[in-house]
Amino acid sequence: MIFKVYYQESASEVPVREMTKTLYVEGESKREVIRKISERNHNIQFVEEISGNYLNYEKQNEDFKVLEL
Structure with a gap:
């Protein structure tokens, strides 16, 4: 399964939609x-x-790339 993760760069960063x-x-x-x-x-x-x-x-987006972890 593929999951889309919304995140902020730093755990101490205050969530701001424009920075997500x-x-x-x-x-x-x-x-x-x-x-x-x-x-x-x-x-x-x-x-x-x-x-x-x-x-x-989502696959049509040029930035779509599934991370291999």
Whole structure:
């Protein structure tokens, strides 16, 4: 499964929508994805599974790249 993770660069950073970044991670569950990226010291805002038409739409974005962790 592919998950879209919304995050701030630093865990100490105050969440501001305009500064929110995204990354895509493959994993079995939200918990596994959070565990995989926890060592990066990001302030994770939201993790959602993407599939079907939503995944196809995201793949059209030139910045779409699934992290290999």
